[in-house]
Amino acid sequence: MKREAHPENWLQITPQGLYCRPGDFFIDPHRPVERAVITHGHADHARPDHHRVLATAETLAIIQTRYGDRAGHSFQALKYGESIELGETRVRLVPAGHVLGSAQVVVEWGGWRVVVSGDYKRRRDPTCAPFEVVPCDVFVTEATFALPVFRHPPDAEEIHRLLHSVSVFPERSHLVGVYALGKAQRVIRLLREAGWDRPLFIHGALRPLCELYEALGVGLGELRVATEARGEDLAGEILLAPPSALADRWSRRFADPLPAVASGWMRVRQRARQRNVELPLIISDHADWQELTRTLEEVQAPEVWVTHGSEEALIHWCRLRGIRGRALSLIGRGEEEQEEVV
Template identity: 35%
Template sequence: MILEDFITISPVGLYCVYGDFYLDPLQPVKEAVVSHAHGDHAIGGSQHVYCTAATAAFMKHRYRKFAAVDFFTKHYHQSFQLKEVTVTFYPAGHILGSAQVLMEYKGVKYLYTGDYKIEPDKTCEAFEFVEADVLITESTFADPETKHPSPVDEIKKLNETRANIMLGAYALGKSQRIIQLLNDHCPTRNVMVHFSIMPFVKIYEDYGIKLGNYSMYDRKVMKNNHENQVYIVPPMVFHSYHKAINVVRAFASGWKNLQQQNGISLYISDHADWEAILETISKVKPKQVWTLHGDGKQLKDYFKNKLEVKILN
């Protein structure tokens, strides 16, 4: 029997009372199961953190000694117990080390996706479809009007100009994916990276991810070469240099508002779009779908009288 209170939402985050742990808590807790290392899912200060090794490495860099009291790193497919709940991680395809969290209790399987994408990405583990009774899915882009274009077609847009490009991208996950895409599809570009992104790049390489050629940003190189330079910067730097001259601006994101006032729109998302969410539901074969991190109303309408959809947020 599916338990409606298996996962509940509190100001601290998603709580599983039957295992006495939180999923991606928003505040420090005793037992935290962390799906991936982005700051809106992984905070510092919890006592026990269960996650993949890569996620732990990113958190240790970001939060230093305040990352956690103790990390318990787990391989994909390696099951462990939290009270009476059996927990297993599966690849989520979002960033390196990102995990779906399968929770089994009294014969019922609850699958929390965290953030995910199902399209190919050389910089992280491929998404794995896992059957479950309840699919707890992010719904960031759960809108029939949203279809993410091919990331290859998007990155090739940069070949349409020879001008230098200031390219905004999140420091963890997106930047590394962009470096790889640039190396594969924009071979004439010299890729430079903001210093704050470099530690995450090094962790990717420590885990055997081959990103291609890049270097630390050098102001003289950018100043003396007026063509074919791409400077990858985190969002704060991108927005603070809004009036930067002699560069074309682009920001790698699935959000339309982040494409405004840029020279090139660059729709590269690390989240599932509408069709990907529907495909995931089809292959997970859940009896119920619970939605998080977005608006689940359109999914609820789409599956009306066919599948129970519960909006948790």
């Protein structure tokens, strides 16, 4: 392991995004590039119009559903754990536990191993494969919830709070704001696991990805498009929609709607109140503080690069433990996540 082969000399921020020089590819670039390795299908990681796209089969399917003709020119699917050579580097994808198809990118060159984890979480998710720990020399981590105030409760408790509210206010329609990719399907599966077997009513925008999840083997039970039902018939029912639709005219047709949002940001009351949420559900697809710090301990990387979120706090935590931490500012990340993705 030569010092001059240190990853900071060959894995760098460029105007297009994170670039691996010896492999001649970008990871989650935010502008069109010749060759992109994509960690997962969220819009701030998977952009349209790249030439060659490498990702898991599920992520490729998601990108194609979202972008259609603009998804890319050619696609290469890689199974979890399968490794290939890209330029002088060896690359493999391992599960990140974030959403269906999400992967960490493991890159090896010059005796160094870097893991770019994309977005991840450590708790169980019935819609995707669990995060896999890969010990490495440099770990690139997100920091969306990198403050000790963020400790997500068990998701079953949050689903129970939703069902309890439905029983206390049976005359109201419960509108749950969820991100269309990942969160929607996870909340649906959690509701099914909690025994809610009534039809669930979804916003039209959620339909294509719900259908794709079904096709990829994630059963969601009976779903109906909410606008095809009469508003007054939806009292006591659970509806799912993108968070932006909650404050939109779309929501006015339903019986005395009770706005709920499923997001890690709901942990902080004032955040929830600012968005006029009456029932905040703390359900996140991102690692909370404990999951982040536990992960840094387990991958045992002497060096950690921190992207989008509260980088300072996580770097401070690293410093207290003798880990070298540095901030990696990726353009275009975070803003959107702040409000929607989580």
